[in-house]
Amino acid sequence: MKGSLIILTFFIAGCFVGHMDSVPTWLLNDALSTYVLYALLFLVGMSIGFDSHCWTILREMHLKVLLVPFAIFLGTAAGSIAAWCIIADMSMHDVLAVGAGFGYYSLSTVIITNLGDPLLGSVALLANIIREIITLLCTPFLVRFFGKLAPVASGGATAMDTTLPIIVKFTSERYGIIAVFSGMVLTVLVPFIVTFIMT
């Protein structure tokens, strides 16, 4: 929660700087943010490499654990299509790309913006931050109405880090392990799926 507030603060500060009349031009240069993105992706790759118990979990829980991120993926796509029916003026393609962030706002926003749609990028940032906040606030209700896997689904890619403590608190350690695994799979998938939908 604190982490996402800091990130939101940086974004809002950037908005104010950008809205001023005299913006330094090097800040508006796309190449700079592209290189920072590459560095970030490399670092994300390294942190996936650090965590070697991903494979142990998979062996322990059998391949059925893979069904969890798969179901989350399908459910999110179905939810995006439902949202597309409610929102009149967005293309289905765009709504799916925003949904495919699975709460991983930093990466999905930057990818969408870099692929040439800053307006959609802002929608992705807000939508994915809201998804994380919903998970942090509504986990008790989700567990009650949809079962113990629900907060793992709602958290999406964030289930392995920011929303993990709350998931473990309202379910159990075992679901925590499932959350880490599912979050990892979705985190790896986000850049691929978002880029795939956008191009």
Place this chain on the structure above:
Amino acid sequence: MLITILCILIGIPLGFLFRHNKCIVDNVNRLTMWSIYALLFMLGVTTGSNETIITQLGTIGVQAACISACCVLGSASAVFLLDKFILKGQFDER
């Protein structure tokens, strides 16, 4: 697209190799955080200097809230069905 995938794929074996080096792990985590901050700040600059976005902020907020609420409900229902019909409580403590 190829470069983005390559960046992640190069990182994984390197991370695996250095997973016991606490200094590297800590620095990678710190750098990750700061590159996210830097990116979001630059994103804010782009957003703030874009008049179209500023004038449509209300619409964007409503659209975003609608998409995230639907995605949460959709994915929660999907795992509910998965647990009820396929897993049948297999993940519960035995």
